[in-house]
Amino acid sequence: MNWELFASSFWPIVLGGLKGTIPLALVSFAIGLVLALGVALLRLSKNPLLAWLGRAYVSVIRGTPLLVQLFVIFYGLPSLGVTIDPWPSAVVAFSLNVGGYAAEVIRAAILSVPQGQWEAAYTVGMSRTRALRRIVLPQAARVSVPPLSNTFISLVKDTSLASLILVAEAFRQAQVIASATFDYMLLYLEAALVYWLFCTVLSFAQTRLERRLERYV
Amino acid sequence: MSDTLLTARGIRKAFGDHEVLRGVDLDVRRGQVVALIGPSGSGKTTMLRSLNGLETPSAGTLEVSGGPALDFSRPVTQRERHALRDRSAMVFQQHNLFPHMTVLQNVMEGPVQVRRVPRAQAQQRALELLDRVGLADKRDAYPRQLSGGQQQRVGIVRALALSPDLLLFDEPTSALDPELVGEVLTVMKELAEEGWTMVVVTHELSFARAVADEVLFLDGGVVLERGAPAQIFSAPREERTRQFLHRLLNPLD
Numbered sequence: 261m262n263w264e265l266f267a268s269s270f271w272p273i274v275l276g277g278l279k280g281t282i283p284l285a286l287v288s289f290a291i292g293l294v295l296a297l298g299v300a301l302l303r304l305s306k307n308p309l310l311a312w313l314g315r316a317y318v319s320v321i322r323g324t325p326l327l328v329q330l331f332v333i334f335y336g337l338p339s340l341g342v343t344i345d346p347w348p349s350a351v352v353a354f355s356l357n358v359g360g361y362a363a364e365v366i367r368a369a370i371l372s373v374p375q376g377q378w379e380a381a382y383t384v385g386m387s388r389t390r391a392l393r394r395i396v397l398p399q400a401a402r403v404s405v406p407p408l409s410n411t412f413i414s415l416v417k418d419t420s421l422a423s424l425i426l427v428a429e430a431f432r433q434a435q436v437i438a439s440a441t442f443d444y445m446l447l448y449l450e451a452a453l454v455y456w457l458f459c460t461v462l463s464f465a466q467t468r469l470e471r472r473l474e475r476y477v
Numbered sequence: 478m479s480d481t482l483l484t485a486r487g488i489r490k491a492f493g494d495h496e497v498l499r500g501v502d503l504d505v506r507r508g509q510v511v512a513l514i515g516p517s518g519s520g521k522t523t524m525l526r527s528l529n530g531l532e533t534p535s536a537g538t539l540e541v542s543g544g545p546a547l548d549f550s551r552p553v554t555q556r557e558r559h560a561l562r563d564r565s566a567m568v569f570q571q572h573n574l575f576p577h578m579t580v581l582q583n584v585m586e587g588p589v590q591v592r593r594v595p596r597a598q599a600q601q602r603a604l605e606l607l608d609r610v611g612l613a614d615k616r617d618a619y620p621r622q623l624s625g626g627q628q629q630r631v632g633i634v635r636a637l638a639l640s641p642d643l644l645l646f647d648e649p650t651s652a653l654d655p656e657l658v659g660e661v662l663t664v665m666k667e668l669a670e671e672g673w674t675m676v677v678v679t680h681e682l683s684f685a686r687a688v689a690d691e692v693l694f695l696d697g698g699v700v701l702e703r704g705a706p707a708q709i710f711s712a713p714r715e716e717r718t719r720q721f722l723h724r725l726l727n728p729l730d
C-alpha cells in the first residue's frame with residue numbers, strides 16, 4: 261500500500277467532493293424537488309390527461325438507467341442542435357431523475373394526510389390550492405423527510421456518473437490521479453472511502469432531523 | 478323567532494346505486510337548535526355535510542339566508558359552493574384539528590388566511606373564545622397535547638371564530654371517553670342558550686331532549702318523524718322511532 265500516494269490524494273478527492281459532488285447533488289435535489297411536487301400534483305389530478313402525463317413521466321424516469329438519461333442529454337442533444345456544458349447537463353439529468361423518484365414519495369405523503377384535514381380546511385373557507393399549501397403540504401413534508409433523505413443520499417452517490425461526462429467531482433479526481441499513477445486499486449478504494457464518509461455524515465444528519473421532526477408530529 | 482335561516486327541500490344523494498338520502502326537507506329558523514337522530518347509515522352525516530357543501534346532493538334545493546339558492550338538479554359552481562360554505566361552520570366527530578398548528582393558530586387560520594381579518598383583531602377574538610371554553614391557557618399547545626374533550630372544544634372554537642350563521646355538529650362527542658362527553662355538551666348547551674343556530678347529529682338523547690327545539694328522526698334516507706323533543710322521545714308516532722329509541726336506551730335487549 262502506497263501510503264504516501266494515499267495521503268497526497270486524499271484532500272484532492274475530498275475537495276472534489278466538496279466542490280463538485282455536494283453542490284451538484286444539492287442543486288439537482290432542489291430543482292428535482294420542485295419538479296417532483298409538480299409531477300406529484302399531476303399524478304393526483306382529477307383530469308385524466310394530466311394524471312396520465314404524470315404517470316408517463318415517472319414511468320420513463322424510473323424505467324430507464326440514469327446513465328442513459330445523462331448520455332442522452334450530454335451526447336444526444338447536440339445532434340438536435342442543443343449543446344449543454346457538462347455541469348449543467350449533469351444538473352438537468354439528475355434533477356429530472358430526482359423529479360421522477362421524489363414525485364412518488366411526495367404523492368404518497370400527500371395521500372397519507374387524512375381526508376378530514378382537507379375537509380376541515382374547506383370548512384374554514386379554504387380553496388383547494390390554499391388547503392394544499394397551508395394544511396396538507398406541511399403535514400406531507402414531515403412524512404416525506406425520511407424517504408427524501410434516502411433519495412438525497414442515493415443522489416450523492418449517483419453523481420459519480422457525472423465523471424463520465426468529465427464533470428470535476430470526487431470520482432473524477434480519483435480517476436485523474438489514478439491514470440497518472442496507475443494505482444487504480446488504491447485510488448478507487450480511496451474514492452469509495454470518501455463517498456462512504458460523506459454518506460455517513462449525511463445519515464447522521466438525517467437521523468437528527470428525523471428526531472427533531474418526531475417531536476412535532 | 479320565525480326568521481328562516483335555512484330551507485332544504487327534497488334533498489337526495491346517491492353514492493353509485495346506493496340512495497342514501499331520498500328526499501329530505503329541513504327548515505331551520507334563526508336561533509333554533511335542530512337535532513338529527515337515527516340509526517347508523519340512515520344518512521345523518523350525509524345530510525349535514527350537504528348543508529356545508531362537503532357533499533353535493535344529486536337533487537333538491539337548498540338556501541341558506543345570505544347565501545345562494547342552490548338547485549342541485551343543475552351543476553353547482555365552485556363559487557356557489559364557497560358562498561354556501563361561508564354561511565356555516567362544521568364541528569367534526571374526529572375534531573380534525575390541524576396537527577402542525579398550535580391551538581391559537583388553528584383558531585386564527587380561517588379568519589386570517591381566508592376572511593382577511595387583521596391578525597391582531599383575529600387573535601383577540603380567538604383568545605376571547607378560547608377563554609370562554611376554558612382553554613385560554615392552552616393557546617400555545619399543539620392539538621396532540623390536549624385531551625379529547627379539550628380537542629373537541631378547540632374544534633368548536635375554530636368553528637365559532639368564523640362567525641358563521643349556522644353551526645353544524647356531527648356526533649361531536651361520540652369519539653370521546655365517557656367522562657369527557659359532559660364538558661363538550663356543556664359548551665354546546667351554552668352556545669344554544671346564547672342563541673346560536675345549530676344543527677346537531679347526535680346519539681346523546683338527554684342533550685337533544687334538553688337543548689333541541691326540534692328533533693328529526695332519519696331512517697333509510699327519509700325523515701320518518703319530526704317534532705318537539707318531548708313528543709318524539711315520550712310519544713313517538715312511528716314504530717321505527719320507538720324501536721330505535723328503545724335500542725338506544727336498552728342496548729342489552
Ligand SMILES: Nc1ncnc2c1ncn2[C@@H]1O[C@H](COP(=O)(O)OP(=O)(O)OP(=O)(O)O)[C@@H](O)[C@H]1O
Nearest residue numbers: 492493495497515516517518519520521522523524
Ligand atoms: N363517500 C361515500 N361513498 C360511498 N358511500 C357512502 C359515502 N359516504 C357515505 N356513504 C354511505 O351512505 C350511507 C349513509 O351514511 P351516513 O354517514 O350519512 O350515515 P349516518 O346516519 O351518519 O351513520 P352513522 O350513525 O353510522 O354515522 C352509509 O351506508 C354509507 O356507507
Ligand SMILES: [Mg+2]
Nearest residue numbers: 521522523648
Ligand atoms: Mg354519521
